[in-house]
Amino acid sequence: MTAALPRADVAPVAPAKRRRHALGWLAVVPLLVFTAIAFGLPALAVLDGAFTAKDPATGATSYTTGNLTTSLQGPYLTALLGSVKLSAVSAALGALLGLPLAQAVVGSRSRALREAVLTASGVLANFGGVPLAFAFVATLGNAGVLTVRLGLKDSGWDLYSFWGLVLVYLYFLIPLMVLTITPALEGLRSQWREAALNNGATGAQYWRHVALHVLAPSLLGGLVLLFGSAFAAYATAAAMVGSAVPLVTLQIADALSGNVLVGQENVALALSLDMVLVAGLVMAVYLPLQRRSARWLDA
Structure with missing residues (x-):
């Protein structure tokens, strides 16, 4: 029996879908970057400051849960x-x-x-x-x-x-x-x-x-x-x-x-x-x- 040959007009469909998928993610990159800068950095700053204590005498900083307790x-x-x-x-x-x-x-x-x-x-x-x-x-x-x-x-x-x-x-x-x-x-x-x-x-x-x-x-x-x-x-x-x-x-x-x-x-x-x-x-x-x-x- 002769094996069925793949249709030539079907082969490019998968690569085309992958390209569209990649272009879709590329279009989202500016939004992700903006979100990371506008929300991610302030959130990290709040998280770091919430667990940081500063010694008024020496100015040294250390991590503690005292702020959350207070x-x-x-x-x-x-x-x-x-x-x-x-x-x-x-x-x-x-x-x-x-x-x-x-x-x-x-x-x-x-x-x-x-x-x-x-x-x-x-x-x-x-x-x-x-x-x-x-x-x-x-x-x-x-x-x-x-x-x-x-x-x-x-x-x-x-x-x-x-x-x-x-x-x-x-x-x-x-x-x-x-x-x-x-x-x-x-x-x-x-x-x-x-x-x-x-x-x-x-x-x-x-x-x-x-x-x-x-x-x-x-x-x-x-x-x-x-x-x-x-x-x-x-x-x-x-x-x-x-x-x-x-x-x-x-x-x-x-x-x-x-x-x-x-x-x-x-x-x-x-x-x-x-x-x-x-x-x-x-x-x-x-x-x-x-x-x-x-x-x-x-x-």
């Missing part, structure tokens, strides 16, 4: 727990308020309203820092417009407190939740609702037993994303409450500037490492949830 004690631990509490409460409220708003936008028949809400959410989700703090101080501060006209101060309202800061954070967390959960809501199949209603389910039962089960990964992912955004916020809290509310970002700034104790720069780096670890745990929860949500909605 960062988990006393006012530093209080600030870290305060940031976690503030972020968790703000994220939970942002998710609870953002979900029905996003559903109202998705269910609306007005395309103009939908585009207007999503555009405004994109702007408000990125509005923060000193301008946001000033806007709330001018509106709801001790001498703010609404505080004076509505007599809020007489009823015990205090913007410069934990709950006042939660209110300010909701200003950008609710729009962020709308942007995050809207694609998942749009992925809900109309056939699922029709099938549930045809089998005698009410609208509430459909949401409880079908929609929320499908949306659960996206909801938890959005909650984690909101937590991370609130946890990393600094400028708004610094401009509005100062040291009135203990937060880890404010403690880092005080340690770096020497406002409380001189020579605590490495403790500030240890606090930064604590934040990185918390953020890493948050991302470890967020990424699997996003992948699971994508599998459900693409099915």
Whole structure:
């Protein structure tokens, strides 16, 4: 028998694929280099400083875990727990308020309203820092417009407190939740609702037993994303409450500037490492949830 000869037009396919694959990796090289410089070098500097101690007398440096131990004690631990509490409460409220708003936008028949809400959410989700703090101080501060006209101060309202800061954070967390959960809501199949209603389910039962089960990964992912955004916020809290509310970002700034104790720069780096670890745990929860949500909605 004569052996079958390979077709001449098929042979170059594998080398062509390899070349395209190599060109694809080559195109990613600038991004990898930028990431290594912009994120890798600062991360290494934080890691090195967090485990470094300097002798004030001789100036000699040595590696130690004392900075991390200090960062988990006393006012530093209080600030870290305060940031976690503030972020968790703000994220939970942002998710609870953002979900029905996003559903109202998705269910609306007005395309103009939908585009207007999503555009405004994109702007408000990125509005923060000193301008946001000033806007709330001018509106709801001790001498703010609404505080004076509505007599809020007489009823015990205090913007410069934990709950006042939660209110300010909701200003950008609710729009962020709308942007995050809207694609998942749009992925809900109309056939699922029709099938549930045809089998005698009410609208509430459909949401409880079908929609929320499908949306659960996206909801938890959005909650984690909101937590991370609130946890990393600094400028708004610094401009509005100062040291009135203990937060880890404010403690880092005080340690770096020497406002409380001189020579605590490495403790500030240890606090930064604590934040990185918390953020890493948050991302470890967020990424699997996003992948699971994508599998459900693409099915």
